[in-house]
Amino acid sequence: MMLVVGLSHRTAPIDVRERFAVAEERLGEFSKMVHALDGVSEAFVVSTCNRFEVYAVAKNGAESPESAIIEAIAAWSKQPASTVRRLVYAHVDRDALLHLFRVTASLDSLVVGEPQILGQVKAAFECASIAGTLGPHLLRSVPRAFAAAKRVRTETTIGAGNVSISSVAVDLAEQIFGDLSQCEALLVGAGEMAEAAARSFGKRTLALRVCNRSFDRGAALARAIGAGVAPWESLAHELATADVVIASTSATEFIITHDMVKKAIHARRGRSLFFIDIAVPRNVDPKVHKIDNVYVFNVDDLENQVQVAQERRKIAHEEASHIVDDELAAHEHWSLALGVQPTLVALRDGARAIFRSELERTLATRLKHLGSEERAALEQMLDSGVSKWLHRPTVALKAAAVRGEGQALVEATETLFELSTDACTEPSQPSQPSHDDDTVRH
Amino acid sequence: MVWADLAFVVTALVYLAASAAFGIYLVGGPRAQSTLFATTAPFLLGLGACMHAAHIGVTSFALRVCPVESVHFSMSVLAVFVAATYLFVRRRFQLNALGAVVAPFALTFLLASRFAFSRLGETANPVRRVLLPFHIAANVLGIALFTLAFAAAVTYLFQERQLKRKEFGGLFRRLPPLEALDRAEHQLLLAGFPLLTLGILTGTVWARGIELGDSASIARAIFGYASWALFAAVLLARAAAGWRGRRAAYGIVAGYSFTLVVILIYLLRPAVT
Numbered sequence: 250m251m252l253v254v255g256l257s258h259r260t261a262p263i264d265v266r267e268r269f270a271v272a273e274e275r276l277g278e279f280s281k282m283v284h285a286l287d288g289v290s291e292a293f294v295v296s297t298c299n300r301f302e303v304y305a306v307a308k309n310g311a312e313s314p315e316s317a318i319i320e321a322i323a324a325w326s327k328q329p330a331s332t333v334r335r336l337v338y339a340h341v342d343r344d345a346l347l348h349l350f351r352v353t354a355s356l357d358s359l360v361v362g363e364p365q366i367l368g369q370v371k372a373a374f375e376c377a378s379i380a381g382t383l384g385p386h387l388l389r390s391v392p393r394a395f396a397a398a399k400r401v402r403t404e405t406t407i408g409a410g411n412v413s414i415s416s417v418a419v420d421l422a423e424q425i426f427g428d429l430s431q432c433e434a435l436l437v438g439a440g441e442m443a444e445a446a447a448r449s450f451g452k453r454t455l456a457l458r459v460c461n462r463s464f465d466r467g468a469a470l471a472r473a474i475g476a477g478v479a480p481w482e483s484l485a486h487e488l489a490t491a492d493v494v495i496a497s498t499s500a501t502e503f504i505i506t507h508d509m510v511k512k513a514i515h516a517r518r519g520r521s522l523f524f525i526d527i528a529v530p531r532n533v534d535p536k537v538h539k540i541d542n543v544y545v546f547n548v549d550d551l552e553n554q555v556q557v558a559q560e561r562r563k564i565a566h567e568e569a570s571h572i573v574d575d576e577l578a579a580h581e582h583w584s585l586a587l588g589v590q591p592t593l594v595a596l597r598d599g600a601r602a603i604f605r606s607e608l609e610r611t612l613a614t615r616l617k618h619l620g621s622e623e624r625a626a627l628e629q630m631l632d633s634g635v636s637k638w639l640h641r642p643t644v645a646l647k648a649a650a651v652r653g654e655g656q657a658l659v660e661a662t663e664t665l666f667e668l669s670t671d672a673c674t675e676p677s678q679p680s681q682p683s684h685d686d687d688t689v690r691h
Numbered sequence: 692m693v694w695a696d697l698a699f700v701v702t703a704l705v706y707l708a709a710s711a712a713f714g715i716y717l718v719g720g721p722r723a724q725s726t727l728f729a730t731t732a733p734f735l736l737g738l739g740a741c742m743h744a745a746h747i748g749v750t751s752f753a754l755r756v757c758p759v760e761s762v763h764f765s766m767s768v769l770a771v772f773v774a775a776t777y778l779f780v781r782r783r784f785q786l787n788a789l790g791a792v793v794a795p796f797a798l799t800f801l802l803a804s805r806f807a808f809s810r811l812g813e814t815a816n817p818v819r820r821v822l823l824p825f826h827i828a829a830n831v832l833g834i835a836l837f838t839l840a841f842a843a844a845v846t847y848l849f850q851e852r853q854l855k856r857k858e859f860g861g862l863f864r865r866l867p868p869l870e871a872l873d874r875a876e877h878q879l880l881l882a883g884f885p886l887l888t889l890g891i892l893t894g895t896v897w898a899r900g901i902e903l904g905d906s907a908s909i910a911r912a913i914f915g916y917a918s919w920a921l922f923a924a925v926l927l928a929r930a931a932a933g934w935r936g937r938r939a940a941y942g943i944v945a946g947y948s949f950t951l952v953v954i955l956i957y958l959l960r961p962a963v964t
Contacts, residue, residue: 420864425854427785427868518933521870538855542936550857557859 253345254318255302258359269326271296277380284382288314291384293377297369306386350573353398362407362562367398397576407565415449417554418525429453435491439470443497488513495525496532503534510537586647592659595668698746706798709735713791740774770800772835784875785867792842830890836883840876841947844940847872914952921946
């Protein structure tokens with residue numbers, strides 16, 4: 250039985266989520282702690298800024314370890330168990346698996362389609378792998394969830410477009426200039442909004458300067474974001490050198506006028522100039538947008554783009570959900586078919602042992618004159634015959650398992666052939682199902 | 692000639708496949724943007740260009756005609772040069788999406804060459820006979836570069852219009868950035884202009900003494916000089932007054948339109964000595 254216990258942006262605000270956050274270097278340690286609980290056979294822990302979740306598999310026949318996990322979370326986060334119990338959600342079996350698939354496919358993210366979550370779950374899975382807390386169940390299910398997430402990203406537009414003002418601004422700048430690493434950015438003003446946008450550009454551009462009416466405040470922000478500083482008086486001159494200008498002052502009139510930009514574009518010899526005016530009231534005269542090779546986007550323009558991207562993602566969400574459902578169903582079929590694997594292995598081994606024994610007796614008596622090559626050919630023929638003979642029963646057993654009728658057939662097979670599957674348990678490192686595995690997908 | 696015909700048909704089919712692959716790359720969903728189409732489409736175009744060049748070689752050998760001494764071969768050579776130049780510059784200027792224009796262009800000119808008049812007029816003058824291949828080769832190479840500059844200019848105007856209107860269609864993010872297009876236009880124009888100038892000069896010498904009583908010849912000369920003047924003006928305005936972006940793109944579109952008229956006159960009526 251698989252279960253997930255946790256909380257996310259859907260159920261808990263940030264001040265609650267931050268109490269449960271686990272640093273990546275300690276994920277393995279916490280996974281080990283959960284793994285050591287009574288009734289838990291496998292575990293891994295995901296902790297991001299938007300979610301904290303413990304995925305676990307219960308031991309066969311054991312009671313649900315939900316309460317034990319909640320107490321472990323309480324001990325780790327130093328919160329009362331009753332508080333944790335009130336805050337967390339828990340999903341079991343198929344619901345837990347579906348939740349895992351949806352989380353990795355970014356369908357449960359705050360910003361649907363954001364690409365980071367897949368990497369974060371992969372990192373958490375890797376930590377658990379190093380900590381040795383994984384087992385056959387999670388080793389089968391989680392990689393399948395990764396594959397489903399990859400399919401969602403490649404087959405739908407779930408990740409298309411940008412859903413934050415900063416990313417839209419960066420995207421537009423890239424559509425104008427291409428590679429921003431050769432561009433210079435200028436931040437006019439030193440407000441919080443400007444800082445967020447400037448950080449997005451600062452990482453990508455060749456140089457970033459801050460130009461603020463109060464030089465000291467501008468210099469302080471420049472130090473904080475690793476930018477240069479320019480005096481307010483040089484604003485007109487700066488427009489001639491900067492390629493991207495982020496305006497965010499609290500001025501109540503236009504501080505960047507049509508004439509100022511006209512002169513700047515002349516000095517730039519027509520090179521494009523991109524204004525991101527995130528100030529309200531606006532800092533850049535809208536008439537500036539009419540100048541050749543100059544583009545001005547204000548908050549409304551950028552938000553319109555964000556809305557368009559969100560609408561597109563909503564449409565893609567439904568399509569992505571279908572893919573997740575398909576992948577989950579395929580995984581369940583494959584897992585069910587895997588249940589008959591011990592019987593199939595015992596049947597094959599039994600048949601092979603009988604035929605080999607007969608062959609060896611014959612080779613020792615009537616066919617003892619045969620050379621090593623002929624003996625090898627006979628053994629190969631025998632193996633091939635066993636495989637062909639068992640092909641139909643294999644397919645029939647797997648199909649019955651997928652239909653939920655596997656147990657009766659397994660019992661009948663084991664009785665008829667006097668098979669013992671005690672030594673055969675689930676394979677510890679099963680191979681992942683492939684999409685063309687038609688024997689288990691119906 | 693069976694082999695030549697076969698090469699022609701296969702080349703046309705490969706160009707068609709390249710056009711389709713570029714089209715899917717451009718307008719298809721996220722899967723179409725994947726490595727498969729991004730790599731298959733240029734590969735198909737390259738394969739088409741190689742087969743096209745082989746077709747020209749085989750046919751000109753069989754007919755014992757210099758490829759740059761007849762209109763239909765010149766059209767064919769132009770298509771090969773456009774495809775080759777695109778493949779050579781596409782990474783440098785991030786012009787991958789322009790393959791959606793280049794591949795159909797190559798296909799159109801391959802087909803057009805089949806139905807154009809076959810030979811230019813013969814000339815007994817040895818000086819002119821020597822000049823003719825230079826005249827056509829320079830023009831063909833120049834026009835190949837201008838064709839790409841024109842495609843970049845049209846794409847620039849399309850992208851710039853969306854940015855000015857702040858309304859973005861599905862193609863916006865799949866087409867090259869404005870500055871890359873502007874840079875490509877300028878550099879292709881710079882490379883093509885000396886070739887066009889050589890073409891104009893050799894053409895002027897070659898045409899000396901020909902009576903321009905024929906209206907088609909007069910029109911061809913006028914449009915040829917006009918396109919040269921327009922391209923010169925675009926380059927001069929950019930160097931002297933910083934005219935770039937939209938204005939430069941319009942200049943290139945106008946100059947190339949005149950060039951197209953010259954090509955059409957050639958296609959519809961062969962030169963007469």
